[in-house]
Amino acid sequence: MKSDFTQRLFTEQEQDLLFEIIMSRRDVRGNRFLPKEIDQETTLKIIQAGLHGPSVGFSQPWEFVIVKNPETKQQIKASFNTENTKGADQFCEEKKDTYTNLKLEGIEEAPLNIAVFYKPKNTPVLGQTSMPNMGRYSVVCAIQNMWLMARSLNIGMGWVSILDPEKVKTILNSPKENELIGYLCFGYTDMFYDQPELELKKWDTRKPLNEVIIEEKY
Amino acid sequence: MKSDFTQRLFTEQEQDLLFEIIMSRRDVRGNRFLPKEIDQETTLKIIQAGLHGPSVGFSQPWEFVIVKNPETKQQIKASFNTENTKGADQFCEEKKDTYTNLKLEGIEEAPLNIAVFYKPKNTPVLGQTSMPNMGRYSVVCAIQNMWLMARSLNIGMGWVSILDPEKVKTILNSPKENELIGYLCFGYTDMFYDQPELELKKWDTRKPLNEVIIEEKY
Numbered sequence: 001m002k003s004d005f006t007q008r009l010f011t012e013q014e015q016d017l018l019f020e021i022i023m024s025r026r027d028v029r030g031n032r033f034l035p036k037e038i039d040q041e042t043t044l045k046i047i048q049a050g051l052h053g054p055s056v057g058f059s060q061p062w063e064f065v066i067v068k069n070p071e072t073k074q075q076i077k078a079s080f081n082t083e084n085t086k087g088a089d090q091f092c093e094e095k096k097d098t099y100t101n102l103k104l105e106g107i108e109e110a111p112l113n114i115a116v117f118y119k120p121k122n123t124p125v126l127g128q129t130s131m132p133n134m135g136r137y138s139v140v141c142a143i144q145n146m147w148l149m150a151r152s153l154n155i156g157m158g159w160v161s162i163l164d165p166e167k168v169k170t171i172l173n174s175p176k177e178n179e180l181i182g183y184l185c186f187g188y189t190d191m192f193y194d195q196p197e198l199e200l201k202k203w204d205t206r207k208p209l210n211e212v213i214i215e216e217k218y
Numbered sequence: 219m220k221s222d223f224t225q226r227l228f229t230e231q232e233q234d235l236l237f238e239i240i241m242s243r244r245d246v247r248g249n250r251f252l253p254k255e256i257d258q259e260t261t262l263k264i265i266q267a268g269l270h271g272p273s274v275g276f277s278q279p280w281e282f283v284i285v286k287n288p289e290t291k292q293q294i295k296a297s298f299n300t301e302n303t304k305g306a307d308q309f310c311e312e313k314k315d316t317y318t319n320l321k322l323e324g325i326e327e328a329p330l331n332i333a334v335f336y337k338p339k340n341t342p343v344l345g346q347t348s349m350p351n352m353g354r355y356s357v358v359c360a361i362q363n364m365w366l367m368a369r370s371l372n373i374g375m376g377w378v379s380i381l382d383p384e385k386v387k388t389i390l391n392s393p394k395e396n397e398l399i400g401y402l403c404f405g406y407t408d409m410f411y412d413q414p415e416l417e418l419k420k421w422d423t424r425k426p427l428n429e430v431i432i433e434e435k436y
Contacts, residue, residue, distance in 0.1 A: 007409060008242055014235055015370045019263075021236055022270050022363055024226055045237075047431060052240050054365065056379060058416035060425045065432045072434065087347035099344065126317065126421065129305035131379045136351070137358045137399070144362035145240055147272065152233045161274060161349045173436040181355070191225060198276035203344065207278045213265060214283045216290065218391040 021152050026192050028156025030106030033187035038112045042153060046186065047114070049149030050142035056134040057126030062142050065172050067113040072171060076183065077107045079167040080160060087162055098203060105160045110185035115168060116143055117178040139181040146184070156189040239370050244410050246374030248324030251405035256330045260371060264404065265332070267367030268360035274352040275344030280360050283390050285331040290389060294401065295325045297385040298378060305380055316421060323378045328403035333386060334361055335396040357399040364402070374407040 047064055055061060067073065088099045107113060118139045128134040143159070150157045165180035174180075193200055265282055273279060285291060306317045325331060336357045346352040361377070368375045383398035392398075411418055 008238075009372050010239065010370045014239075015263075015367075017232055017235060018239055018366060018370045019267065020226075021228065021232075022267050022367070025270075025272070027272055045233075049237065049240050051427075051430070052243075053362065054243070054245055054377065054414075058414050058422045060422075060430070063430050063432060065435070067434060069434055083348040087342075087344070090342040090347055091344075102344075104345070124305075124308040126305070126309075126320075126416070127322070127379045129308055130301040130381060131383060133354070134379045136355075140355045140358040141362040141365075144271065144359040145366075147359075148236060148363075148366070149233075149240070152228045152236045154227050159272065161345045161352045163348060165349060175436060196272075196276050198344070204276045204278075209269075212269070212278070212281050214281060216285060216287055217283070218393060 021148055024192060025147055025151040026156065027197065028106065028158045028185075028187070028189055028192070029103045029197070030109035031103045032156060032189040032191065033106045033109040033185070034190060035111060036188045038155060038186055038188070042155070043112060045153065046146050046149050046155070049145040053138065053142035053145045055138035055141075056128050059121060059125045059128070059135060059138065061119050061121065061135040062139045063117040063119050063178065065115040065117070067115060067172070068111065070108070073108050073113060075171045076113070076163065076168060077105075079164050079171075080105050080107060080162055083162045083164055098201070102201070102203075104162060106158050106185045106187065107160060110158070110187040112186040114184045114186065115172055115180060116182045116184060117174060118181050119178050136179070136181060143182045143184065150186055154188065155186055156192065158185045159183070160185060239366055242410060243365055243369040244374065245415065246324065246376045246403075246405070246407055246410070247321045247415070248327035249321045250374060250407040250409065251324045251327040251403070252408060253329060254406045256373060256404055256406070260373070261330060263371065264364050264367050264373070267363040271356065271360035271363045273356035273359070274346050277339060277343045277346070277353060277356065279337050279339065279353040280357045281335040281337050281396065283333040283335070285333060285390070286329065288326070291326050291331060293389045294331070294381065294386060295323075297382050297389075298323050298325060298380055301380045301382055316419070320419070322380060324376050324403045324405065325378060328376070328405040330404040332402045332404065333390055333398060334400045334402060335392060336399050337396050354397070354399060361400045361402065368404055372406065373404055374410065376403045377401070378403060
């Protein structure tokens with residue numbers, strides 16, 4: 001008889017390993033990706049990690065589009081180029097210089113792209129009745145699972161958000177009701193930085209703990 | 219000299235362990251929490267996992283309010299009660315019966331609550347110029363890291379979303395510009411289910427792979 005619960009207790013060594021994976025995860029861009037293919041089994045492992053993410057009311061409101069076709073990637077990259085120029089213009093001169101020198105995506109360099117969509121239900125969802133964003137947040141939890149799983153597989157992932165989500169939907173023939181949550185690029189890498197690239201390159205500094213942890217009330 | 223990159227390659231055994239933690243993570247409610255305290259060091263380990271989550275443009279747009287005061291919890295619980303009644307009313311009769319029999323939160327049973335807020339910047343954020351939700355999504359990635367870290371520490375977490383976010387802000391004296399992303403309850407447990415509770419209780423079924431994975435285009 002299959003028991004309906006587990007008492008699996010993780011050890012300190014296992015906790016440390018999870019923390020090490022969390023600390024080693026980076027946002028990886030085209031300057032670090034290698035052309036080496038990611039095979040189907042490995043791709044599925046990454047997606048399975050997402051599918052075992054939490055979802056509000058067990059709604060599993062996610063869809064994953066696996067993109068490998070160079071023409072499709074080229075079209076996505078064109079949307080990035082347009083949005084990136086618009087994005088850069090929002091920064092003051094000094095920041096803008098730094099911005100334009102950063103490599104912010106790896107759409108074409110990454111052998112595997114996955115577009116992750118939120119598919120809303122047209123019936124009520126348990127847990128989403130007071131906070132309508134919960135379905136979107138479930139999809140984000142899936143993405144974070146995929147990110148960690150990829151890193152453990154020694155595969156880098158980059159989340160490209162400098163895109164027009166409506167353009168991406170059109171390129172991928174997405175149903176109208178779907179919403180793009182994340183456009184993800186995956187590839188083996190020549191290395192992983194040991195700090196976030198934007199921290200290394202002094203775009204911003206890490207916030208001190210006392211700025212982000214509040215006891216009991218503001 | 220500190221190197222600025224790491225070649226840490228994880229092994230198959232380590233990949234399997236991460237997958238096991240991902241698979242063992244549950245949404246835990248008051249029916250499973252034990253009153254045992256979570257000490258400060260352990261609480262910080264959970265928050266540190268969040269702080270090493272990805273954030274758009276390295277913006278770290280998160281704030282964590284640690285709530286242990288029973289009076290505060292009581293007020294939060296009152297908001298849950300109101301929203302839960304409204305939520306239940308949205309379901310048809312049969313589903314509503316099941317809904318009202320589910321224990322959907324553990325606010326008072328959990329020794330530790332953490333309210334996680336998104337703090338928007340009033341200057342442009344790299345990576346958020348085309349997709350304004352990216353800051354919120356960064357906070358969700360932090361929460362998913364916390365969830366996994368807690369599970370590895372053999373601590374259950376429940377994400378309570380049946381709350382009026384504005385009421386929670388008022389209760390916690392939150393600055394007006396902050397937005398509640400997740401209200402999290404943490405505690406040791408008597409056990410972890412080996413499936414999502416809503417799957418076990420037949421609220422919904424797991425979607426087949428071919429419904430959520432799309433090759434190249436819709």
